[in-house]
Amino acid sequence: MRPFTYARATTPDEAVAQHTEGAAYLGGGTNLVDLMRLGVALPSHLVDVTRLPHAQIETDGDGLLIGAAVRNSDLAAHAVVRERFPMLARAVLTGASGQIRNMATVGGNLLQRTRCPYFQDVTRPCNRRDPGTGCPAREGEHENLAILGHTPDCVATHPSDMAVALAALDARVRVHGRGETGLDDLYGDDPVRASALRPDDLITHVRVPPLAMRGTYRKVRERASFAFALVSIAAALDVADGVVRDCRIALGGVAAKPWRARRAEAALRGGPATEDAFTRAADAELAAAEPLRDNGYKIPLARNLVVRTLGELT
């Protein structure tokens, strides 16, 4: 690991001031320390942001204001989150392990880096890690990589479960001194860049507006627990007299960011809440999918997950 200096920040202003060229914010470290050990991240200075006064979950009307330093396990165990936002609690609980959730922070979870094998292996080219070196994943190992929104330069996926639920919930991410942004804008549209934030942008809170629909989170993975998603879904549905009044759908494991399935949502609103309609809606979203040689299985997997999850919520 490359040598670095370390400092704890106690206020957001202090954190930003300490974030000099080559520095990185340190949350729980469950992703950053790992990447430093792998030689993928090479910060010269760490600014520890876990002692900032952003470790509370407050209720904001019927919504939530979640501090960026809140640990993942505290978020999932919070009574209001469990009662009113089971989709979010479930997404967090399906991520990583009990130990990792005890360390991982909300801010770090949002900005965790892709698990693409080429990104994590410094002996291989990767446009994300070393811009302009190329993307071997396209022709190489890509069973678990993106089917939507990828570019010739990068086919990585975003690994977070929590972020998929936050995308479905229309959450707003608060950046110190820069206002709020939605998840779509937080991650941007260029997979190579991974996030549209500047290096010294500090996430202080995530605001979750109220949701008056029944929602849930489901995750398909290679083993029953402690594995990243192949495909996951955060969905909420409001049905009255057999008609879909409103819905939210976001998919995980399919793109470089949590994929808000707006086409599927539009296809569903005002229509019948039937398996046929759910299938057509899923197909409307997945029509844009461009599978690679070995990850076409994600299309039927995503379709079945949408249909089954919406069926359960009906």
Next chain:
Amino acid sequence: MPEESLVTLVVNGRTRRIAVDTRTSVLDLLRERLGVTGPKKGCDHGQCGACTVLLDGRRVNACLVLAVAADGSRVTTVEGLADAGEPGEPSELQRAFVECDAFQCGYCTPGQLCSAAGMLAEAKDGWPSAVTDDLAEPTDLTREEIRERMSGNLCRCGAYVNIVEAVRRVAE
């Protein structure tokens, strides 16, 4: 600013003050500098759980925590679990592991024990898990719940069935 830092940790009840390279993990500090070799290094990437310790009472992977970031914390390793009751006597959880034959080579065991101790405290506080049906309701530690909550600890010898049994005995 220096790349070395003075760190104070209370390890199994004993205050230890030591200068560390900022790159040192809590795991390496315990094993290499303080001679506390209960926690094991299986992967150094958060994937196996062999390094699990309790940090201020919560289970964490010591391989992913920088010692400088843990400055001022209490650390409990498997060595400290025993002293929670009669000094030097194995805890109820440790006895259950022996009685249930919950290991073979024993390499994962210190991590399993610390993880189970942390997990039992989480369950007592009413924390749900991914397999809890109704997140708003308290839940019992069924075998399924224990398996899910302990999934961060791998056992290459495959002693899982007996580990779950040992934890279940203590949970009852």
